[in-house]
Amino acid sequence: MIFVIDTSATMTARLAVVDPSGHGHRELFTTSRDVDLAAHLKSLARGQRLTGVAVATGPGSFTGLRVGASFGLGLAKGLGIPLYPLPTLDLHAVRSDSPATAVVEAGRGRVYYRLPGGEPALGEPAEVPTTHPLVGNVSLQTELALIGAGHHFRPEQELRSFSEAAALLLKTAREVPYSSLKLEYMQSFSASK
Numbered sequence: 001m002i003f004v005i006d007t008s009a010t011m012t013a014r015l016a017v018v019d020p021s022g023h024g025h026r027e028l029f030t031t032s033r034d035v036d037l038a039a040h041l042k043s044l045a046r047g048q049r050l051t052g053v054a055v056a057t058g059p060g061s062f063t064g065l066r067v068g069a070s071f072g073l074g075l076a077k078g079l080g081i082p083l084y085p086l087p088t089l090d091l092h093a094v095r096s097d098s099p100a101t102a103v104v105e106a107g108r109g110r111v112y113y114r115l116p117g118g119e120p121a122l123g124e125p126a127e128v129p130t131t132h133p134l135v136g137n138v139s140l141q142t143e144l145a146l147i148g149a150g151h152h153f154r155p156e157q158e159l160r161s162f163s164e165a166a167a168l169l170l171k172t173a174r175e176v177p178y179s180s181l182k183l184e185y186m187q188s189f190s191a192s193k
Contacts, residue, residue: 003053015040059184084173084174084175095161110122
């Protein structure tokens with residue numbers, strides 16, 4: 001079983017246990033502010049042996065990414081099992097069978113987004129091209145701003161579950177050495193005087 005951790009969102013943590021053979025997916029969504037990864041792992045794994053850990057690598061919340069990656073890295077290293085990086089926007093995009101623009105909350109009314117076949121970008125809702133429906137994880141306020149800018153979201157019932165999407169990505173994911181896990185922070189920070 002592979003434990004999948006996505007704590008890149010500011011509001012919701014998505015966790016799953018995925019059987020590499022394609023059976024036995026279990027998932028859990030919880031608030032990012034109250035995420036007890038060890039307890040949730042115990043609940044999801046139900047005593048089954050872990051064979052790998054996958055972590056969402058961003059873009060996303062600076063603190064959220066670090067929490068998930070640190071726990072995942074420590075768990076994989078401690079158990080001596082493979083570690084797999086999964087780009088956050090890919091986790092969302094693969095939920096859709098048809099081309100969709102993946103979006104995640106970036107804060108301050110902005111979103112991280114990736115058009116099908118494109119590179120990750122950061123922008124205001126009106127800056128995101130309306131060429132494809134959206135799929136992703138944003139706050140209600142940001143969702144309304146995106147809809148107000150002419151976007152529409154793919155209905156949830158038409159999408160794969162988080163665990164199914166993770167299992168699909170894991171089929172082509174490559175294990176990385178523990179020392180080379182890289183997180184994608186797209187925003188630069190500066191202090192003003």
